[in-house]
Every structure is written in structure tokens, then in C-alpha cells.
Amino acid sequence: MAKSVHYPCYLLLLFLILSFHRSSQLQPFQSQSLLRIQQLLNYPSFLTSFNSTTDFCNIEPTPSLTLVCYEDDITQLHIVGNGGVPPNFSTDSFFATVARLSGLKVLSLVSLGFWGALPESIGQLSSLEILNASSNYFSGSIPASLSSLRSLQTLILDHNKFSGEVPGWVGFLPVLTVLSLKNNSLGGYLPDSLTRMESLRILSLSKNNLSGQVPDLHNLTNLQVLELEDNHFGPNFPGLPYKVATLVLRNNSFHSGIPAELVTYHLLQKLDISFNGFVGPFLPSLLSGLSMNYLDISHNKFTGMLFENMSCHAELAYVDLSSNLLTGELPPCLNLSSESKTVLYARNCLSNQEQEQHPFNFCHNEALAVKILPRDEKRHNKKVLASSTMGGVVGGIAIVGLVVLFVKRVYSKDGVKKPQRKIIVENLSTVNTVKLLSDARHISQTMKLGSSLPTYRTFSLEELKEATNNFDASNLLGEDSNSQMYKGKLNDGTPVAIRSSKARKKVGQRDFTHHIELISKLRHSHLISALGHCFDCCQDDSSTSRIFNIFEFASNGTLRDYVSGIPEKKMKWPQRIGAAIGVARGIQFLHTGIVPGVFPNNLKITDVLLDHDLLAKLCSYNLPLLTEGSVGAADSSATKQNSGTRGRHEDKKDIYDLGVILVEIIFGRPVVKNEVIVSKRSVTSKHDS
CATH class of the missing domain: 3.80.10.10 (Ribonuclease Inhibitor)
Structure with a gap:
């Protein structure tokens, strides 16, 4: 009979071999x-x-x-x-x-x-x-x-x-x-x-x-x-x-x-x-970010309004909004006392007074693009008079320089043959108007830098209904035979103007591609710029029934109010210079900032609006739209632009309109005999041709 194998002995031997430790030996x-x-x-x-x-x-x-x-x-x-x-x-x-x-x-x-x-x-x-x-x-x-x-x-x-x-x-x-x-x-x-x-x-x-x-x-x-x-x-x-x-x-x-x-x-x-110099609207949606737990925007120049219905992320443990230009009311989600949460909001213009706040006017005045010089009726000494006179002379020279510059640009053959494709924002001219702005202490950084626009996007109809309270009549700004303009406020508190236009019958969204592409490029610090669009489609055949265009909202009325209208609002020379340069830059962008250029625009001083910082923005320009009743003006001119058959002097019409606006800015009185200017324009055009 074969001998039995003693497995425990082999296992013990194997354990001893495996447990032998060999130290690493360095060289x-x-x-x-x-x-x-x-x-x-x-x-x-x-x-x-x-x-x-x-x-x-x-x-x-x-x-x-x-x-x-x-x-x-x-x-x-x-x-x-x-x-x-x-x-x-x-x-x-x-x-x-x-x-x-x-x-x-x-x-x-x-x-x-x-x-x-x-x-x-x-x-x-x-x-x-x-x-x-x-x-x-x-x-x-x-x-x-x-x-x-x-x-x-x-x-x-x-x-x-x-x-x-x-x-x-x-x-x-x-x-x-x-x-x-x-x-x-x-x-x-x-x-x-x-x-x-x-x-x-x-x-x-x-x-x-x-x-x-x-x-x-x-x-x-x-x-x-x-x-x-x-x-x-x-x-x-x-x-x-x-x-x-x-x-x-x-x-x-x-x-x-x-x-x-x-x-x-x-x-x-x-x-x-x-601790930077960030400007423009604060984005309240940052408070409700999916992962946000620490937010510090303090010591900047953010504007905007906070509302009670704003939400916050549950894990948000530290928030510092202090030393900005915010108004409104701190939302309850930030106003709750908690040992695990720190919220700082002092030195704004909020209604909450638990932390020190500035009066409302402070945030409004600080946000202005132009600092108005203090008015002192009792002191009109020679020094003040000399300064005012010099300011008027310099301002007049700067404005006249702008007119000469634009007329020269329009009449330049090279400018006609080689349209500038690069979008122009700041480089207006080689004359000293930009230096004048830099040297003028009364014109703030906001005007020199221009505005920061959100990305152009597509809006949903539900967003627009919420922004306008379902297009309530109280939000109607104006209307014509084919469209209505409403004031609205987006979820993040941004005020907007929404144009609702009736589309041509049986037109699909593809037909709008070129026009929407052009509209999306019309974005500049001196235009009431397009922020987005929305199509309302028919359920039976999917054709577009209405077009909604969303624009910036300018809250301070027209330039005429501040130049020749309301006496209490009349602008000083530095502000008028800034407005004139703004109008000129807006027109230059429409002519050369995109290809093809957008003109004529039939501009009037009442078509120049002022935003909350008194920044001049053109609100009426030749916007191409495939809407009912647009065959004549906007749409026909867009077609001409695309086919390269624009009238020879259509761009020059805007220059004459600019001249009329500048006359009113300089003299501070409405141009009542506009027919004389129209007559002169007609004679000059015939002479040029």
C-alpha cells in the first residue's frame, strides 16, 4: 500500500520560502x-x-x-x-x-x-x-x-x-x-x-x-x-x-x-x-450654479438688480457681493443666518440695511458713463468761464473733425473698392478725438471701453412670455401695422426690448438663415444690439408665423431729451462730445464693420437712445427681416446688398443725417428747418453724380 503524502510539511516549506525577505540592495x-x-x-x-x-x-x-x-x-x-x-x-x-x-x-x-x-x-x-x-x-x-x-x-x-x-x-x-x-x-x-x-x-x-x-x-x-x-x-x-x-x-x-x-x-x-475693475451686469445665475460653494465678486463695478425670487445653490457657503453697484433686495436664500454660511453685501445700494449700504443715487451716478460736473450758480469767475469756453472750442473742433473724417472715408475710392471686413469697435480715426477722450477726466471708463454683450442665442417662446408677463399690454412700448415692441426682463434680471413681427405666409425657418446670421453680427457698443431671436411656428405646417427679435433695452430716453429737450437733463460739453463720437462709431460700424454694410438707415436724433450709463446707441437701422410689409424697406435693401446693386449714394445719406444730428448737438436746439438740409443734400448728390 502506497505511503500517504504529508501535505502540511510541503505547505510549511513553501511558506518559509515565500516568507524569506530579500532586501533591495542599492548599488x-x-x-x-x-x-x-x-x-x-x-x-x-x-x-x-x-x-x-x-x-x-x-x-x-x-x-x-x-x-x-x-x-x-x-x-x-x-x-x-x-x-x-x-x-x-x-x-x-x-x-x-x-x-x-x-x-x-x-x-x-x-x-x-x-x-x-x-x-x-x-x-x-x-x-x-x-x-x-x-x-x-x-x-x-x-x-x-x-x-x-x-x-x-x-x-x-x-x-x-x-x-x-x-x-x-x-x-x-x-x-x-x-x-x-x-x-x-x-x-x-x-x-x-x-x-x-x-x-x-x-x-x-x-x-x-x-x-x-x-x-x-x-x-x-x-x-x-x-x-x-x-x-x-x-x-x-x-x-x-x-x-x-x-x-x-x-x-x-x-x-x-x-x-x-x-x-x-x-x-x-x-x-x-x-478687487478688479469688472463692469457690466452681475450674473445672478452664478448664485444657483450646480456646484458653486464659494463666490467672491467684491470690489468691482458690477451693476444690476437682485430680487426676492432668486435662488441659491444649497452648498453655497461663502458669498461676498460687497463694494459694487448692485440694487434691489437681497434674496432670502442669502439672508438666512447660519454659522456655516458667510454672506457679505455691504457698500452696494440694496434695500437690506443690516450691512452698510450707499443711497440708491450713488449706484446710479457711479454707473453713469459721464460724470457731470457739479453746478455752482454762485461762482462764475474768469477761470470757470475760460475753462468752459475752451471746452466748447475743443468740443466743436472734435465734432467737426468727426464729420470731415466720415465724409473723407465715404468719398475715398479705396474705401469703396475694399470694404473693411474686420469688425471695428474702437479704432475710429487718427485725429485726436480718442486722445481727447482719454484726457477728459469727466468721461468715465465705461464709455471708453464700451459695453460687454452676452452671447447671441436662440430664446424659447416660454422665456419671452415670462419676461413680458405673457406680452401684457402694460409692457407694450409701441406698435405699427406689422409689429409690436415690448419691454421685458429676463430671468437673470436683464432688461430687454422684444420686437414681435408677423412673418410672411408659408415661410420656413431655413429662409431666415442668412438674415439671422446678419442680425447676429449687428452687435456693437453704440448700437441697440441684438441679443437673440425666437421663431413661433404654426403647428399644422411648421411654417414660421411670428418672429421675435430680442434687443438691449435703453432706459434713459433719446439723445434729443439730453441735448435740446428737457432742461434739467441737458448735457455738458464732455458728455456731448462722447455722444457725438458714439453716434459716429455706430454709423461707421454699420458701414464697414460687417460685409455687406448696412445703409441707408434714415437716422434722426430721436433714433439715438441712451442706456443707463448715458452711452449713445443707435436704435433705428436698416434691419433685414422676412416679415409682412418688409418688402419695401428692410428686405429690399437687404436683397440689394446681397446682389451688390446698392445705390451709389445710399451710404452718403447716413453722413448727411449724421451732420444734422451734430448740428443739434453743437447748438443744443432742434433742427426745425430740415427741408433746407434735405434740399442741400439733393443738390449735392446731383452735383456728385
């Missing part, structure tokens, strides 16, 4: 390198255990020292010091020694008191994936040898004294996901190569001396954290990818509006844009 030069590091650092207390017999790969990690080995290589070296090195310490010798550890993937040297330049020998660590040299005294430029580390994923050089610019080669590190250079002395502009860093998740450049426009970062689809506080970036809001979760722009030089698309960034948790 001698690596052990010598670690002992040399101990010597160069002057034998600090956390390295006292190092000696020639130390098993370096089995040292217990401490807060000051961590060593990790893989097979016979040191792959990670973490040293955290107390900020001091020996007086005769050599940074070059130290990094030359570290460079011998060629298998390093992670190198962290924090608070060791290193000073001088970061040696180029750091580039010899070709396997390095993470480098953290923060909280030292490194100075000079970031070494170019780092560009050779093609496996580098994390680069942290915070809290040093690096100077120079952010190197352009960082954009060519293929797998870099974290770039943190906070608290240094870096200056200059950001390199355009940043826009190609598709793997980047964290970009932190706070507390440097960086300036200029932030490159468009839309292509960085993995970017989650962008920290740029305490620099000089600006003036425009940076382009961002939709995955961003933390955005800190605090204490920079931004003074534009914030894009409306920001409310669609559903992963955005922290937004800090405080």
Missing part, C-alpha cells in the same frame, strides 16, 4: 550619494541614522525624510527641512550629487533654505516625473534644462524668488498636468505655448508680477484649477474650458465684463474675481 554609488547629501546638509538631525551600513530602502518614513526604492534603484527622495543650510553650502554640488540618482521619479526638496540659481544639472534626471522645490530661496530664471524632462508630470516651484518670464518651453512638456509657480517674482506676459498643454489640470501662477492678456485656454479641456491672483493680468476675461472647478482672478487689472457663458460651467465650485 554602492547610490549609497555613497546619500551619505554625500548628509554631509552637504551638515548632518541634520533627520539624517543622523545614515551610515555605511544603513539599509536605505527600509528606513521608516518621517515627516522630514522619505526614501522609496524599487529593485536596486532609489525612485523617490523627499526631504523637508527647517529653512537653513551651512554658510559654505554649494547648491551646485548638492544637485550634482542628486543627479547621480538617475532612477529618481519623485524629488521633493522643501524648506531647505537653498539659494541662488536652480542648477542646470537638474535636467540630468531624465526619469523624473515629479519635482517639488518649493519654499526655498531659488532666484534667477527657471533653468531651461527642465525642458528635457519629457516625463515630467508635476512641477512645483512655489515660494521662491524666481524672476524672468514663464518659459515658453513649459508648453512643450507633453504630459505636464500640474504647473505651480506661486509666490515668485516672475514678470512679463504668459507664453502662447500654454494653449497647447492639453494634459494640464492645475495652473497656479498667483502672487507674481505677470501682466497682459491671459492666452485663450479653451483648448485645455482637462484644466480644473486656474489661480492667477495678485498679478496684473487684464483687461479681458480669459477664455476658459468647461471643466474648470476653481477660478481665482483676485486683485488683477481686469476691467471688462464677465461672459454670460460662465453660468454654464456646471463644475465651477470656487469663483473669486474680487
Whole structure:
């Protein structure tokens, strides 16, 4: 009978073999390198255990020292010091020694008191994936040898004294996901190569001396954290990818509006844009963002009204709206006392008085595009009289210069043959009118910068019904045989004007494509610009029955009210100059800002409206619409524009209309004998032909 096999004996033997521990044996030069590091650092207390017999790969990690080995290589070296090195310490010798550890993937040297330049020998660590040299005294430029580390994923050089610019080669590190250079002395502009860093998740450049426009970062689809506080970036809001979760722009030089698309960034948790010069309407939808828990817009110039029915995200723990130009009432979701929530809203013009508020007029006056000089009826001394006279002369010269400029542009053959395709916003002329604006202290930044418009979009009919209380008669601004104009207010509090027009019979939405494309381009700081459209379709045949065009709403009436109308509202010279330049820029945009140009527009001074900042905006221009009754005016002219058969002098009609408007601006009286001007225009046109 065969002997039985004693399995427990074999199992015990197998267990003993598997449990035999084989220590990683470093190559001698690596052990010598670690002992040399101990010597160069002057034998600090956390390295006292190092000696020639130390098993370096089995040292217990401490807060000051961590060593990790893989097979016979040191792959990670973490040293955290107390900020001091020996007086005769050599940074070059130290990094030359570290460079011998060629298998390093992670190198962290924090608070060791290193000073001088970061040696180029750091580039010899070709396997390095993470480098953290923060909280030292490194100075000079970031070494170019780092560009050779093609496996580098994390680069942290915070809290040093690096100077120079952010190197352009960082954009060519293929797998870099974290770039943190906070608290240094870096200056200059950001390199355009940043826009190609598709793997980047964290970009932190706070507390440097960086300036200029932030490159468009839309292509960085993995970017989650962008920290740029305490620099000089600006003036425009940076382009961002939709995955961003933390955005800190605090204490920079931004003074534009914030894009409306920001409310669609559903992963955005922290937004800090405080201590800048941001203007335009605040976006209340930010309060109800799907992930928002920290919002700070304090110390800007945001306008707009808050309402009781606004909602807030449940996780919103910190909100600072203070030191802006907000009006209305704080919504209850922000007015609830809670230890877990901080809400600051002082120094606005809100009705809530628990925190200090300015009177309502303060926010209105601060938002004006023109600061009106204080009126002092008792003091009319020679100095004031001389200043007023000089202002009138300069203003008259500036306005006349505009007329000459536009007439010259229209009559220029080159201008006719080569229409300018680029949308023109600011570059009006080479005459000194722009300098005049810059020098005039009474004309505010709002006028010089223009307005920030939300993205043109398609509205739903339900949105428009809600905005106008189902097109209630109390919101009707005016009507004609084919259309009605309503005042409305969108969900975010933006006031709008909504034109409802009856479409031609049996016209589908495809037929409107060209016209909607043209309308969407008619957006300028001196036009009542289109914000969007809506089609109301018949249920039986899907044809379009009504067209709704949504425009900006100007709340301060017509330019005539402020020039020759209401005595209490009459503009001073700086304001009239600003209005004249605004009208001129609006006409120039209609003629040359898009192709084909939009003219003639049959402009009158009552067609120039003033928004809440007294910014001049043209409200009546040749808008192409496929609506009933539009065959004559708008639609026929659009057809002519498309076919290239516009009348020879149609663009010049607008110049004559501009001249009439300027006459009323200069003299402050309505032009009552308009037939004389029409007659002159007719004679001149015949002479030109």
C-alpha cells in the first residue's frame, strides 16, 4: 500500500520560502550619494541614522525624510527641512550629487533654505516625473534644462524668488498636468505655448508680477484649477474650458465684463474675481450654479438688480457681493443666518440695511458713463468761464473733425473698392478725438471701453412670455401695422426690448438663415444690439408665423431729451462730445464693420437712445427681416446688398443725417428747418453724380 503524502510539511516549506525577505540592495554609488547629501546638509538631525551600513530602502518614513526604492534603484527622495543650510553650502554640488540618482521619479526638496540659481544639472534626471522645490530661496530664471524632462508630470516651484518670464518651453512638456509657480517674482506676459498643454489640470501662477492678456485656454479641456491672483493680468476675461472647478482672478487689472457663458460651467465650485475693475451686469445665475460653494465678486463695478425670487445653490457657503453697484433686495436664500454660511453685501445700494449700504443715487451716478460736473450758480469767475469756453472750442473742433473724417472715408475710392471686413469697435480715426477722450477726466471708463454683450442665442417662446408677463399690454412700448415692441426682463434680471413681427405666409425657418446670421453680427457698443431671436411656428405646417427679435433695452430716453429737450437733463460739453463720437462709431460700424454694410438707415436724433450709463446707441437701422410689409424697406435693401446693386449714394445719406444730428448737438436746439438740409443734400448728390 502506497505511503500517504504529508501535505502540511510541503505547505510549511513553501511558506518559509515565500516568507524569506530579500532586501533591495542599492548599488554602492547610490549609497555613497546619500551619505554625500548628509554631509552637504551638515548632518541634520533627520539624517543622523545614515551610515555605511544603513539599509536605505527600509528606513521608516518621517515627516522630514522619505526614501522609496524599487529593485536596486532609489525612485523617490523627499526631504523637508527647517529653512537653513551651512554658510559654505554649494547648491551646485548638492544637485550634482542628486543627479547621480538617475532612477529618481519623485524629488521633493522643501524648506531647505537653498539659494541662488536652480542648477542646470537638474535636467540630468531624465526619469523624473515629479519635482517639488518649493519654499526655498531659488532666484534667477527657471533653468531651461527642465525642458528635457519629457516625463515630467508635476512641477512645483512655489515660494521662491524666481524672476524672468514663464518659459515658453513649459508648453512643450507633453504630459505636464500640474504647473505651480506661486509666490515668485516672475514678470512679463504668459507664453502662447500654454494653449497647447492639453494634459494640464492645475495652473497656479498667483502672487507674481505677470501682466497682459491671459492666452485663450479653451483648448485645455482637462484644466480644473486656474489661480492667477495678485498679478496684473487684464483687461479681458480669459477664455476658459468647461471643466474648470476653481477660478481665482483676485486683485488683477481686469476691467471688462464677465461672459454670460460662465453660468454654464456646471463644475465651477470656487469663483473669486474680487478687487478688479469688472463692469457690466452681475450674473445672478452664478448664485444657483450646480456646484458653486464659494463666490467672491467684491470690489468691482458690477451693476444690476437682485430680487426676492432668486435662488441659491444649497452648498453655497461663502458669498461676498460687497463694494459694487448692485440694487434691489437681497434674496432670502442669502439672508438666512447660519454659522456655516458667510454672506457679505455691504457698500452696494440694496434695500437690506443690516450691512452698510450707499443711497440708491450713488449706484446710479457711479454707473453713469459721464460724470457731470457739479453746478455752482454762485461762482462764475474768469477761470470757470475760460475753462468752459475752451471746452466748447475743443468740443466743436472734435465734432467737426468727426464729420470731415466720415465724409473723407465715404468719398475715398479705396474705401469703396475694399470694404473693411474686420469688425471695428474702437479704432475710429487718427485725429485726436480718442486722445481727447482719454484726457477728459469727466468721461468715465465705461464709455471708453464700451459695453460687454452676452452671447447671441436662440430664446424659447416660454422665456419671452415670462419676461413680458405673457406680452401684457402694460409692457407694450409701441406698435405699427406689422409689429409690436415690448419691454421685458429676463430671468437673470436683464432688461430687454422684444420686437414681435408677423412673418410672411408659408415661410420656413431655413429662409431666415442668412438674415439671422446678419442680425447676429449687428452687435456693437453704440448700437441697440441684438441679443437673440425666437421663431413661433404654426403647428399644422411648421411654417414660421411670428418672429421675435430680442434687443438691449435703453432706459434713459433719446439723445434729443439730453441735448435740446428737457432742461434739467441737458448735457455738458464732455458728455456731448462722447455722444457725438458714439453716434459716429455706430454709423461707421454699420458701414464697414460687417460685409455687406448696412445703409441707408434714415437716422434722426430721436433714433439715438441712451442706456443707463448715458452711452449713445443707435436704435433705428436698416434691419433685414422676412416679415409682412418688409418688402419695401428692410428686405429690399437687404436683397440689394446681397446682389451688390446698392445705390451709389445710399451710404452718403447716413453722413448727411449724421451732420444734422451734430448740428443739434453743437447748438443744443432742434433742427426745425430740415427741408433746407434735405434740399442741400439733393443738390449735392446731383452735383456728385
